Amino acid sequence: MPQSGEPLGPVAILMVEDSAEDAELLSEQLLDAGLEASFVRVESAYALRAMLTERAFDLVLSDLAMPGFSGHEALQIVRSHDLRVPFIFVSGTIGEETAVQALQQGANDYVLKHNPARLPSAVARAIREARSERERERAEKELMRSQRLDSLAMLAAGLSHDLRNILQPLLIVPDLLATYSDDPKIRRLGNVIAESGRRGHEMAESMLSFVRGSRASREAVSIAGLFNAVRLLLQGSLPRHVQLVIEPPDEDLVVEANYTEFQQCLINLCLNGIQAMEQQGVLTLSAERVNDAGKDEIVIRVRDEGIGMDAQTQAQLFTPFFTTKEKGTGLGLMSCKRILEASGGSISVRSTTGEGSTFELRLPVPRVIEDVVAHGNVNFAEGSGERILIVDGDSTRLSLLANALAAQGYDPMIASDGAAALRRVETDGLPRIAIVDSDILLLSAVSLMLALREAGFDGPVLILKDPAQQAVRFDDLPPGTVPRLLGKPVEMSQLFRAVEEALASA
Numbered sequence: 001m002p003q004s005g006e007p008l009g010p011v012a013i014l015m016v017e018d019s020a021e022d023a024e025l026l027s028e029q030l031l032d033a034g035l036e037a038s039f040v041r042v043e044s045a046y047a048l049r050a051m052l053t054e055r056a057f058d059l060v061l062s063d064l065a066m067p068g069f070s071g072h073e074a075l076q077i078v079r080s081h082d083l084r085v086p087f088i089f090v091s092g093t094i095g096e097e098t099a100v101q102a103l104q105q106g107a108n109d110y111v112l113k114h115n116p117a118r119l120p121s122a123v124a125r126a127i128r129e130a131r132s133e134r135e136r137e138r139a140e141k142e143l144m145r146s147q148r149l150d151s152l153a154m155l156a157a158g159l160s161h162d163l164r165n166i167l168q169p170l171l172i173v174p175d176l177l178a179t180y181s182d183d184p185k186i187r188r189l190g191n192v193i194a195e196s197g198r199r200g201h202e203m204a205e206s207m208l209s210f211v212r213g214s215r216a217s218r219e220a221v222s223i224a225g226l227f228n229a230v231r232l233l234l235q236g237s238l239p240r241h242v243q244l245v246i247e248p249p250d251e252d253l254v255v256e257a258n259y260t261e262f263q264q265c266l267i268n269l270c271l272n273g274i275q276a277m278e279q280q281g282v283l284t285l286s287a288e289r290v291n292d293a294g295k296d297e298i299v300i301r302v303r304d305e306g307i308g309m310d311a312q313t314q315a316q317l318f319t320p321f322f323t324t325k326e327k328g329t330g331l332g333l334m335s336c337k338r339i340l341e342a343s344g345g346s347i348s349v350r351s352t353t354g355e356g357s358t359f360e361l362r363l364p365v366p367r368v369i370e371d372v373v374a375h376g377n378v379n380f381a382e383g384s385g386e387r388i389l390i391v392d393g394d395s396t397r398l399s400l401l402a403n404a405l406a407a408q409g410y411d412p413m414i415a416s417d418g419a420a421a422l423r424r425v426e427t428d429g430l431p432r433i434a435i436v437d438s439d440i441l442l443l444s445a446v447s448l449m450l451a452l453r454e455a456g457f458d459g460p461v462l463i464l465k466d467p468a469q470q471a472v473r474f475d476d477l478p479p480g481t482v483p484r485l486l487g488k489p490v491e492m493s494q495l496f497r498a499v500e501e502a503l504a505s506a
Helices: 020-032 044-052 071-081 096-104 116-180 183-211 224-235 259-276 311-316 332-342 393-405 418-428 445-454 492-505
Strands: 012-015 037-042 060-061 087-091 109-112 219-222 242-246 254-257 279-293 294-305 348-352 355-364 387-391 412-415 433-437 463-465 484-487
Touching: 012 020, 012 183, 020 037, 020 116, 037 044, 044 071, 060 116, 071 087, 071 096, 087 116, 096 109, 109 116, 109 294, 116 183, 116 393, 219 224, 219 259, 224 242, 224 259, 224 279, 254 259, 254 355, 259 279, 259 294, 259 332, 259 355, 332 348, 332 355, 387 393, 387 418, 393 412, 393 492, 412 418, 418 445, 433 445, 433 492, 463 492, 484 492
Parallel strands: 012 037, 012 060, 060 087, 087 109, 242 279, 387 412, 387 433, 433 463, 463 484
Antiparallel strands: 219 254, 279 294, 294 355, 348 355
16 A cells, blocks of 8 residues: 555544445555555445444545435535544545546545545545544644643732732731731631631632632641531532531641642542532542551542543643533532642542542642631831831822821831932932832832932831732842842731831841
């Protein structure tokens, strides 16, 4: 057989032929030409449909005229099943008009039985073209997925930035409440608000880390506490026909992970399990410590009694944008996989059609687990009217920082950009300390600091910086003037402490 490309390898050919003798002759011709093929013969529409459903074929060879069944009907059946399967007519007699009609209906080629020399090359060409088309479609899908991920990254970056600005008051105001009020009820309320703000900020960060692959901050997470939180969150989502069973884990089971992301992962898996149980079923959460081949791990299992999945679905389960749901995004399980891998773990699934699925999450046992100790109330020294320049393009954060520092006894000077800051300094004089956002406009943070130095300012500088932002370079600054960095969102306790230390060092 002519070989104009890579060897085809083993191929499966379906023959629609009423004559067993003719089918055997065609098979021998292809095998003699060097084709490594297996053959299946059918001679009715029913058998053809059944065989196409039962297994996949690389090519269909069909006679044109058969008793009670025609090649044109066979072509329609094959095309309705899969448009990409190559189809070649092999007939004793085929006129030019009939041949043209066959090609118009979707046949790839036609070969006369009394001129079989062209059959091997026609078969090889049809199979190669079909494979090439499938590869092109796969490449196009991967390109589209890549473009969608790029668009998602841009969207996540914008949403994350806006959400963090909106959540900023939830992190600043509770610190102020705790600093200026001794009422335990107000303090508890402030703690609830602050916790909501921190979790919201972590969720905004997780949007970025999904597409960026960055690692969110990790902490000691109690499995028992996490399971209890999942139970509370799922209460409103459980249908009457689904029962949630949580097997109580040992109290000392702890993993090192990002709490918000890990909770989000478990909720996602539980909701998938609930949706998979169309009839009555049980959703089970369990965890245990295991040692496999000397590897100490915490294993968490989410088991449902739903419809299950076949092998093909399981193979694509963690592929971006693959979903079996009508309105699914195809990102949930991929996100779970990223969350587990970021914590040094893994996720796998075992499933049987009609019997349910079990997702298994494995995380390494932390070498050292530190108890999470709640910080007591901290009192900060009050200011004595020290002038502090605050430069921030976010008006909400700028106002909150100014009000907080003024309430602490300082004299804030506010500016929304670098140029406005220099005008304030020229009008009101030099500050003792400068607090500068790394994202200010008109002048960069470094350019503003150089301009302040030239104007005579020699005090300390605190830079507010997003942890996800690229590192700020201070190479152009004089030695010894590298400022202190404070992460965003700003926590007032850290800011008050930094201001206090900066004034002491100055």
